[in-house]
Amino acid sequence: MLIGIDLGTSNCAVSIWQDGQSLLVPNVYGKNLTPSVVGIDDDGHMLVGAPAHARLFTHPELTLASFKRFMGTDHSFRLGNQHFRAEELSALLLRSLKADVEQHCGCKCDRAIITVPAYFNDVQRNAVRAAGELAGLHVERLLNEPTAASLAYGLANQQEHKFLVFDLGGGTFDVSIIDMFEGVIEVRASSGDVFLGGDDFTRSLASWMLNQYPRLDKENTALFGQLLTLSEKAKCQLTTEESTTLQYQWQGETLSWNLTTDILLQCCESTLERMKKPVMQALRDARFSADEMDHIVLVGGATRMPLVRQAVARLFGRFPRGELQPDEAIAIGAGIQAGLVLQDQALDDIVLTDVMPFTLGIATSRRKGEGYEDGHFLPLIERNSFVPVSRVETIMTVFDQQKHLDICVYQGESRLVSDNVLLGMLRVDVPPLPAGEASADVRFTYTLDGILEVECKINRTGLSEKLVIEKAPGSLTPEQITESLRKLDAIKQHPREQLVNRQLVAEANAYYEQSLGEQRQYIADHLYHFERILDTQDARQIAAARKEIEELIAYLRREWE
Ligand code: ADP
Numbered sequence: 391m392l393i394g395i396d397l398g399t400s401n402c403a404v405s406i407w408q409d410g411q412s413l414l415v416p417n418v419y420g421k422n423l424t425p426s427v428v429g430i431d432d433d434g435h436m437l438v439g440a441p442a443h444a445r446l447f448t449h450p451e452l453t454l455a456s457f458k459r460f461m462g463t464d465h466s467f468r469l470g471n472q473h474f475r476a477e478e479l480s481a482l483l484l485r486s487l488k489a490d491v492e493q494h495c496g497c498k499c500d501r502a503i504i505t506v507p508a509y510f511n512d513v514q515r516n517a518v519r520a521a522g523e524l525a526g527l528h529v530e531r532l533l534n535e536p537t538a539a540s541l542a543y544g545l546a547n548q549q550e551h552k553f554l555v556f557d558l559g560g561g562t563f564d565v566s567i568i569d570m571f572e573g574v575i576e577v578r579a580s581s582g583d584v585f586l587g588g589d590d591f592t593r594s595l596a597s598w599m600l601n602q603y604p605r606l607d608k609e610n611t612a613l614f615g616q617l618l619t620l621s622e623k624a625k626c627q628l629t630t631e632e633s634t635t636l637q638y639q640w641q642g643e644t645l646s647w648n649l650t651t652d653i654l655l656q657c658c659e660s661t662l663e664r665m666k667k668p669v670m671q672a673l674r675d676a677r678f679s680a681d682e683m684d685h686i687v688l689v690g691g692a693t694r695m696p697l698v699r700q701a702v703a704r705l706f707g708r709f710p711r712g713e714l715q716p717d718e719a720i721a722i723g724a725g726i727q728a729g730l731v732l733q734d735q736a737l738d739d740i741v742l743t744d745v746m747p748f749t750l751g752i753a754t755s756r757r758k759g760e761g762y763e764d765g766h767f768l769p770l771i772e773r774n775s776f777v778p779v780s781r782v783e784t785i786m787t788v789f790d791q792q793k794h795l796d797i798c799v800y801q802g803e804s805r806l807v808s809d810n811v812l813l814g815m816l817r818v819d820v821p822p823l824p825a826g827e828a829s830a831d832v833r834f835t836y837t838l839d840g841i842l843e844v845e846c847k848i849n850r851t852g853l854s855e856k857l858v859i860e861k862a863p864g865s866l867t868p869e870q871i872t873e874s875l876r877k878l879d880a881i882k883q884h885p886r887e888q889l890v891n892r893q894l895v896a897e898a899n900a901y902y903e904q905s906l907g908e909q910r911q912y913i914a915d916h917l918y919h920f921e922r923i924l925d926t927q928d929a930r931q932i933a934a935a936r937k938e939i940e941e942l943i944a945y946l947r948r949e950w951e
Pocket residue numbers: 397398399400401402558559560561562587588589592622625626627629689690691692693694695716717
């Protein structure tokens with residue numbers, strides 16, 4: 391069977407072509423979206439999707455998310471005592487999606503169409519193919535995400551059209567300008583912001599919540615993690631409601647917040663403001679005006695927020711298209727492409743080339759209190775820039791009598807260089823002067839052949855040093871694939887039928903932690919009973935007990951939300 395997969399940074403979704411339409415396939419937990427999160431639990435078993443996502447803030451050292459940003463790089467992620475590449479983590483996700491479809495449809499599926507961002511280059515596209523292969527899926531085709539969205543909206547059938555796809559996901563923002571002509575669909579320009587997404591709204595809201603109680607410890611990461619979980623929930627509620635109330639028990643105290651859409655808007659104004667620039671950039675690159683766009687298509691979970699929709703409407707002076715569930719549209723498009731492939735009439739889309747797929751920059755220090763904090767990433771060439779490109783940035787010494795400047799070159803999209811990939815280093819002598827008085831111009835030049843030239847020129851002395859980086863693309867060799875397969879196959883996983891039960895226990899546990907007194911005892915009793923029945927391994931008893939615990943959770947959800 392052939393399936394269509396949206397392998398997202400925050401969430402994945404799968405569609406199949408059935409009875410002439412593209413249908414989403416729910417996962418083992420009955421949800422259309424599977425969080426793109428992988429982790430290990432306390433007894434060393436691998437967790438994929440929802441159960442891993444639930445531990446993202448509580449067990450950050452045992453949980454990995456947003457690894458799609460590293461596809462096609464040699465970045466290594468540590469999980470417990472093992473190391474993984476982004477391809478391998480993606481393969482674990484794909485394996486889980488594959489198993490979900492096979493269980494749901496009762497047949498084997500071994501072929502896939504996977505969507506990728508329009509700006510992904512060859513290395514990144516090959517990495518996605520490798521991930522598919524590691525998951526036991528032959529990747530029939532890769533499809534550009536904005537093209538998939540256009541297919542879902544039926545726009546690809548029209549004769550001549552230009553439209554803009556506005557994709558605001560969890561942590562990334564992509565704007566694509568699409569041009570349709572004579573049955574060919576072309577991504578004319580792509581722009582975006584890799585540090586912008588729905589998660590920024592969640593973080594702003596969590597900070598606001600923290601600030602409402604001045605005596606709370608602002609540096610407590612465990613507390614902030616809990617607030618993030620709460621504010622994510624509240625943010626989604628404010629999509630359909632004007633206001634909501636939240637409560638949380640912290641160190642014997644009940645914290646509560648009344649949240650309204652006005653408060654959310656207040657918290658998020660600057661984030662909304664940041665959406666403008668990439669839109670303008672994409673239009674400029676494509677040499678189109680906003681008025682020339684026949685449609686504006688909304689994609690990505692964060693475009694559910696009314697305030698995002700309003701901001702888009704204001705930006706274009708008209709209402710965008712958003713009839714489909716925005717976080718499902720790309721998977722639906724992938725399912726349509728699967729249908730077209732099966733009928734041998736697949737749509738061809740033209741890939742954007744000659745854009746820089748990653749952000750390149752250097753490590754810098756940032757002022758923190760009296761001193762400086764190292765390890766911050768200063769982007770020089772942003773992802774999506776047209777190649778060849780050359781950019782310069784001036785940097786300064788931070789200490790008195792500093793003897794040299796160390797230029798550490800990184801590739802990646804994270805704010806901290808420790809999460810990016812180190813490409814090389816360059817050391818240049820500076821004249822010893824008071825801090826801030828010796829400066830240098832750092833120039834990055836990236837050529838069409840993928841060669842990065844870094845030049846650092848000291849302004850006082852005119853002295854300059856050069857470093858040339860020829861990045862050998864981080865593709866997996868056949869030997870590495872075999873090795874990875876062995877590694878992935880050896881990973882301990884919970885039997886699938888136990889997954890749902892474990893998830894229910896985790897969910898009930900979360901309510902236990904939030905509750906107090908009688909309600910707490912009530913949940914504890916249910917959990918104790920359920921866990922005892924699970925120990926019996928008697929399928930019929932387990933099924934009955936599962937129903938009870940599901941009812942309890944449904945009741946608690948109503949109570950708390
Ligand atoms: P990605 O494309 O990055 O994988 P998605 O398109 O799934 O991500 O979008 C995920 C983002 O959408 C998250 O930040 C999530 O909070 C947000 N989101 C999902 N549903 C809602 C909702 N009902 N209201 C507001 N934000 C939402």
